[in-house]
Amino acid sequence: MPDPKEIDLRAAINAISDVVQNRPRPLREFDQIYMKTGDMVLQSEIVARWANGKRLAFIGDGDAIGCCVAYLHKRGILDYGPSEIAVFDFDERMCSTVTRFADSESLTTLRSHLYNVLERFPGPMDFECFYTNPPWGASNNGESVKVFIQRGIEATGGNGEGMVVIADDPELEWPKRVLAKVQSYAIESGFYIQRMMPSLHSYHLDDNPDLRSCNLVFRSVPGNPPITISSPITDSARLSNFYGRDNPPRVRFVREKKRLNYGKAHEDEYSLELLEKK
Numbered sequence: 715m716p717d718p719k720e721i722d723l724r725a726a727i728n729a730i731s732d733v734v735q736n737r738p739r740p741l742r743e744f745d746q747i748y749m750k751t752g753d754m755v756l757q758s759e760i761v762a763r764w765a766n767g768k769r770l771a772f773i774g775d776g777d778a779i780g781c782c783v784a785y786l787h788k789r790g791i792l793d794y795g796p797s798e799i800a801v802f803d804f805d806e807r808m809c810s811t812v813t814r815f816a817d818s819e820s821l822t823t824l825r826s827h828l829y830n831v832l833e834r835f836p837g838p839m840d841f842e843c844f845y846t847n848p849p850w851g852a853s854n855n856g857e858s859v860k861v862f863i864q865r866g867i868e869a870t871g872g873n874g875e876g877m878v879v880i881a882d883d884p885e886l887e888w889p890k891r892v893l894a895k896v897q898s899y900a901i902e903s904g905f906y907i908q909r910m911m912p913s914l915h916s917y918h919l920d921d922n923p924d925l926r927s928c929n930l931v932f933r934s935v936p937g938n939p940p941i942t943i944s945s946p947i948t949d950s951a952r953l954s955n956f957y958g959r960d961n962p963p964r965v966r967f968v969r970e971k972k973r974l975n976y977g978k979a980h981e982d983e984y985s986l987e988l989l990e991k992k
Contacts, residue, residue, distance in 0.1 A: 716763055716794045725791050726755050733781045736815055738807035740918075741968065745849035745858075745957050746776040746805075749927075753915040757879075758782040760911070760929065761845060762795040764877060768842035770796040771869040773831065773862050774803050777847060781815050784824040795823075800841070802829040802865075805968040830966050831865045832953075835944040839871040847879035847927075853955035856880075856892035860899045861947055861956075867903055872941035873934045876905065882913050882928035896930065905932040 730751055740746035749757065754777060761770075762783045772780045780801045787795030801812050803826065812826035829836060844866030849858040859880055866876050880896060881889040897907055911929040919925055947953070953962050 716766055718759070718763065721759065721791055723755075725789070726759075726786060727751065729785055729789055729791055730754050730758065730782055733778050733785060733815065736811055737778045737781075738805070738811060738970075740776060741805070743957065743961065744805075744965075744968070747917050747919050749777045749779075749847075750916050750918060754779065754782060757915060757929075758786055759792060761877065762787060762792050764875075764931070765796040765843050765845075766794040767797050769798040769840070770800070771841040771844045771866065772799065772801040772803075773844055773846040773866045773869065774848060775801045775812075775845075776803075776805070776808060778808070778811065779845070779847075780824060781812060781821075784816070784821045785819060787823075788819060788821055796843075797823065799824045801826040802831075802836075802869075804828065804830040804966070806970040807968060810970050828967060831861055832947045832963060834946055835865050835868045837944075839868055839941060839944075841869045841871075841874060843875040843877070844869045845877045845879075849957055850881045850889075850927075851892045851895075852881070852888045853959040853961075856895035856899075857952050857954075858956045859892060859896050861952060863896065863899065864903070864947075865944075867905065868941050868944045870934070872904060872938045875908075875934070876900075876932040878930045878932070879915065879927050880930065881925060883925055884913075886925075893928075893930075900930075900932050904935050904938040906935060907931070908933045 740748050758779055761779060780799045783795055784799050786792045803809055806828055809826040809828050816824040846862040846866050848862035851857055851859045863878060880892060883889045908931045913926045914929055915927045956963050
């Protein structure tokens with residue numbers, strides 16, 4: 715892993731703002747809660763350094779960190795980054811954003827796939843690392859987090875590294891329970907916790923603006939048997955309260971309504987009150 719680089723902060727923030735400008739609005743019913751821009755700069759540098767030269771799978775990417783990492787590398791703001799970034803997301807708006815942004819900025823290392831984590835992982839299972847910022851599992855003891863981690867582990871074929879972003883708040887009990895469940899699940903799956911970066915990120919979260927999240931970094935135990943088969947997830951116990959209390963999965967894909975002028979205000983967001991003619 716390369717040493718942290720002193721970066722041109724203005725150039726980095728401006729680059730991230732290009733991504734944010736083109737990112738779709740979050741859907742709270744699916745726990746899409748976006749990281750604040752300054753923390754996106756920090757997180758993108760961390761991910762780029764951690765996954766330098768490796769094939770990286772994003773299991774969901776509402777924040778668009780994948781776009782940020784690829785863009786910062788292409789612009790030369792970071793001189794390290796993954797050799798390949800594949801975003802797997804059930805929101806077609808996000809997948810289309812990745813495709814359009816990669817095309818407009820000639821980001822040849824970046825691609826997207828429309829995918830729901832409840833279905834078989836489509837492969838390939840030869841990524842070297844995975845990243846996920848899943849629903850945080852406050853209402854299901856982290857079961858939703860475990861589903862996303864399962865797909866990430868499958869993406870690496872059971873041998874690789876993972877970075878998981880989940881809630882980390884010393885004042886609340888449920889994040890501690892979820893952290894314990896997630897770490898136990900990782901160990902049961904043949905991975906160990908390499909390190910934790912506590913209370914690192916803040917979010918645009920109206921009902922709890924002070925809630926923060928951490929990075930948990932996993933690595934596979936040497937000698938893990940390879941994973942070659944992925945199966946759908948149908949167990950009702952795993953799906954209960956998946957996106958929050960009384961909010962199980964009911965949507966396969968969020969479909970995009972095609973329109974022109976992406977990144978600009980849509981006509982249903984405003985009306986015009988004209989000057990009176992004299």
